[in-house]
Amino acid sequence: xxxxxxxxxxxxxxxxxxxxxxxxxxxxxxxxxxxxxxxxxxxxxxxxxxxxxxxxxxxxxxxxxxxxxxxxxxxxxxxxxxxxxxxxxxxxxxxxxxxxxxxxxxxxxxxxxxxxxxxxxxxxxxxxxxxxxxxxxxxxxxxxxxxxxxxxxxxxxxxxxxxxxxxxxxxxxxxxxxxxxxxxxxxxxxxxxxxxxxxxxxxxxxxxxxxxxxxxxxxxxxxxxxxxxxxxxxxxxxx
Numbered sequence: 261x262x263x264x265x266x267x268x269x270x271x272x273x274x275x276x277x278x279x280x281x282x283x284x285x286x287x288x289x290x291x292x293x294x295x296x297x298x299x300x301x302x303x304x305x306x307x308x309x310x311x312x313x314x315x316x317x318x319x320x321x322x323x324x325x326x327x328x329x330x331x332x333x334x335x336x337x338x339x340x341x342x343x344x345x346x347x348x349x350x351x352x353x354x355x356x357x358x359x360x361x362x363x364x365x366x367x368x369x370x371x372x373x374x375x376x377x378x379x380x381x382x383x384x385x386x387x388x389x390x391x392x393x394x395x396x397x398x399x400x401x402x403x404x405x406x407x408x409x410x411x412x413x414x415x416x417x418x419x420x421x422x423x424x425x426x427x428x429x430x431x432x433x434x435x436x437x438x439x440x441x442x443x444x445x446x447x448x449x450x451x452x453x454x455x456x457x458x459x460x461x462x463x464x465x466x467x468x469x470x471x472x473x474x475x476x477x478x479x480x481x482x483x484x485x486x487x488x489x490x491x492x493x494x495x496x497x498x499x
Contacts, residue, residue, distance in 0.1 A: 263291045264439070265309040269427065270294040271396040272469070273333050273341065273477050274313055275457050280450020286442050296361045297395075297427065304432050311431045311443075315364035316489050317496060322432055328440050329429035331447045332481040336423040339413035340467075340476045341399050344369055345406045346391030356381045357392040364426050365395045368412045371495045376419040401466035416488075423478060424492075425485040451479055 268278050281292055290311075295303065301318035303309045311328065319325050342365045346353055356373070358366040373379055381390070393412075394402075403409045413424045429443070450457075454473050461469055478485075 263289055264311060264435075266290045266292050267295050267300040267303045267309045267312040268292060269297055269300055269313045269333070271297075271341075272400075272461065272472070273396075274427075275461070276450040276454050276473065276479070277313065277331070277447050278450070279453055279457050280446040280448070283453070284442075284446035284449055286446040289439065289442070298361050298363055300427075301363055304430065307432060310433060311429060311435070313427050314430050315362065315427050316425055316492065317364040317367045319428070319430060319489075320493060320496065322430065324432075326431045326434060327428050327481070328431050328435050329444055329447060330481055331429065331444070331451070331479050332425045332485060333427040334423055334425040334478045334481070334485050335413040335476060336478050337414050337417045338411045338476065339424070339426070340411065340472055341397070342368070342393075342395045342412045342426065343399050343403075344391050344393055344410040344412065345399075345402065345408070346410075347407045348390050349408055350377050350391070350410060351379055353379070353381045353390040355384045355386075355389040355391070357384055357387065357389040359393040359395050362393065362395045365393055365412060367496050367499070368416060368424075368492070369393045370499055371492065372412065372415050372419060374499065375495060376415065400464045400469075404466060420488065420491060422488040422491065423482075423485050424488050425481060428481060428489070 297315045300312045304312035
């Protein structure tokens with residue numbers, strides 16, 4: 261049997277998933293790589309892997325994608341690791357630097373700026389922008405460094421009343437139901453072992469890793485999150 265190539269995300273929020281995959285029999289059936297979200301997406305788009313924990317914005321570039329899992333990286337309100345940081349209120353920013361590691365969060369920022377905040381900053385690449393999008397572990401403990409920090413998942417909830425799914429397990433080809441069941445079981449096992457995952461993490465100043473993995477991240481891909489993905493995709497198309 262040929263092993264399926266799987267790209268997972270290397271951030272803290274996906275470590276329970278990775279733990280489950282590494283400590284389950286499914287490991288014998290996959291080739292696992294750890295990547296930043298934008299690379300994970302690119303690998304699935306370019307057919308370098310069969311399955312990826314892909315940013316939901318990237319699904320728009322994968323013809324006939326298949327969501328293969330009941331789990332995701334999501335949040336009901338604040339997620340505490342996807343921000344716009346600034347020393348100016350959002351209404352006053354003239355330039356915004358996007359995050360090179362992200363597709364979904366960059367698009368989420370653009371959607372909120374257009375439809376919720378209704379402002380028109382210029383999107384730039386230089387470091388001296390008025391504000392910048394940043395995601396993942398690089399944001400941990402960083403909120404106190406800026407006068408303004410906008411949690412994009414929290415702002416999405418204020419805008420839509422919906423939770424948000426940042427990344428889902430998707431395939432670029434049909435996957436057998438037997439494999440999907442085994443894959444889901446491995447992910448579930450990893451989520452049940454979050455205490456063990458936390459024990460292996462180094463503490464971070466001004467950041468509660470336990471609250472983050474136990475409460476802030478909502479790993480269940482439910483109907484409301486699927487509704488949010490559809491709404492988000494429609495808003496991306498209108499940008």
